[in-house]
Amino acid sequence: MRQALTYQIAGQLDEAAAAYQEVLAQAPSTHDALHMAGAIELTRGNLDKAERLITAAMAVRPSYNAIEHNLRLVHDAKFAALLSKTEDLCERALPILGEFALARGKPHMNSISAEGATSLKKPIHLIGRLDAGESEQSLRRIADLVAPHEPTVWCVGDGIVESAHARNMRRVDAMVGAMPRGGTHVYVGVDYNCASWIDRADADRVIVFCGSAAPSFYIEQLRALARDGSRAIELVFPSQAMAARFGRGHHVLPPPFGVDPHAERVVADVPMQESDARTERSIGVIGQARDSVADATDVDLLRALAGAGPLRIYDPGRLRYSLGTNARVRFIPRRRDGIAEFVARTTCFVHRAATWWTEPAHQELFAAMAASIPVLCPSSSIFAEYIDDGVDGMFYVTDAECVAKVTDLMREPTRAVEMGRAARTKAMRLFDLQQLSRRYAALLCGDRVEPAVAPPSSAELVLER
Template sequence: MNPMLNPSGGSEWRTVSLYRQLQSAAEVRIWHFRGAPSEAFSGFDLTRIDTLRLAFPRGGTLVFVGVYFNISHWIRLARPARVILTYNTPDAERLTARVDLIRRTCGLEPEIVFCSKELASQVPFRGTVEPSLVDLDAFTPADRSGRTTFRVGRLSRDAPEKHHPEDMRLYERLAEQGCEVDVLGATSEMQANAPGPGLIHMRPLGSCAAPAFLHDLDCFFYRTSPQWAEPWGRVIIEAMASGLPVVTDRTSGASSVIEHGRNGLLFDTTEEAFDLIMKLARDPALRRSLGQAGRVTAEDLLSADVRARLEAFYLDPAAPSRSQP
């Protein structure tokens, strides 16, 4: 279950990736609500929850990918064997409310999946930490030799909190040094205020497929606003899988898999970010070594063993028994 509204939303693609992983081993369906889903998911057989027509999941295992959306009264009639809550946005109050709701309506103790160890440590619930699955066949390294320009790119939702207030000035400084900057998922304000035709490109969300966009980059940069603590950052793993050197700040959850100088670069300040990107611009060998190590990290993080353990968790036939009132 997920609203499936945002074409580059981490929760939406986490939903799709989990569906792909499980569909060959079980009967799996993606349920959505809140109107029509994004056209980005038109290739999937999505089913709309419609309580007026009594169309909603019944029995089995219910997986809510996110706790940021409301669960309607249909949950009282669903009578699931298991309920799994994916906690991937920092909102402890909403998580507590969803846990209480499942206990009251389903008579079950919901199981919780955390997107990172950092997020798990912030709430008084126990659960399992599970990476968001990335398609390693879609996100692959590209041949970046022979390029005449150095292109820095960034990909995310176009929400203002996904962008740091100092980033536009950083992009301008990089362009002044001859770097090309390409931002996919720029806010409307960023698009409106972008410099004229030149080295800085502010693209609207959905104007390019993520794998193709990453293939055209030489470096991936990522950080968010101080008002948004990035609990994971799926796009960072997609960039690493694409063989790109990643430059990210230490606050994102996905930075926990980066060893500075080996499979990526970490920074604390804008000045550090500028210096690290310029270092990559001048050193193709460093770009290659970081990108190659990043790909290996993505493969290890999403290995066959990891995927097998994930399947075992969701498909375990020994569903928990109902709790006592």
């Protein structure tokens, strides 16, 4: 048992599994061996085998917290796998929804600025959820960008909206009839329930800023907003790659990300040999969502990255259980406005993406660029179009390629600094306050807004998943 645990702590899972099997061959009811062997199979993604082993350990030693916890992880992982199959089917329906249900009665696109100016005389209602996350950040930022047009901000949920410029802030309360009516309704995200009032919220025009959400949720929410096709709605996406998932003819705008023009990366020009706690070279990644389960390939990638240099994981979630014994991994808890400080202390930032709808929010990727940090991004990412490979960041296809490129950057700090500077220059251009304000105002005018970056290749749009 001692040797098996030593192998497991060192990440030598094959050797550890074999050692546990030797223990079980001699003593089949050894609960620690059953439990640890099950934990290894969970890490490998062999969920049925993991469930059998951990359930057997529970039978030998019931009411043991660690065993109960890992059994819950197995059940969560099996549910996530089932849900993923459902989402794959729903994803295929998104272009159909976009082409037929949403596009019936195409929204009018003004081509004359005077007409656009007239449309801005109608009231503008911004609707969003307050969750201290991506949705709230986007809602606040859009409210500030279009503040000259005096939008009314409608809050869905119990949080409090505070914006320096939005004068009218109200809470949706269907019970008393408090809801947006008339004018332009701008929904920021779709991750909230509006079923109790959407049929009474009449609008001259409906715009939806699309963020992170599962395809099944998009189908449900967009059908409700479009009233099953009886009301035309316009979709706005943060990238062309994401827009392509929903068919043709949608708006693409850079996300409402804010860059401080005076905030430079403090350690960018400090010689790497003079590293201290503030300037230590490290690799930054974002942890997994709290409702997801760490799979084997993801954990293996992070272990390999830790081998290339000290690894900092922001908001680690359940990754603490898989990587907590690794001395080269440091976990940073999530806090409000903490991402800027996190990325500023890294040498490079690794953006990870599985399916597009589970891809981490764009805030972290753009925060790294704004902080003069080069980003390593999967070429299949919905945000890959914002990276110039080899100039202000790097693309990777496989985990092995990612680790190799990170290793090279850690060995070539001058190159990392040069890429970081190019990344910040791009971020300053993309998220210039005046430019963004004009583009968002143009959208509200009814103008067709063109993408700010070159489109990805058609092959990537069709083939990458």
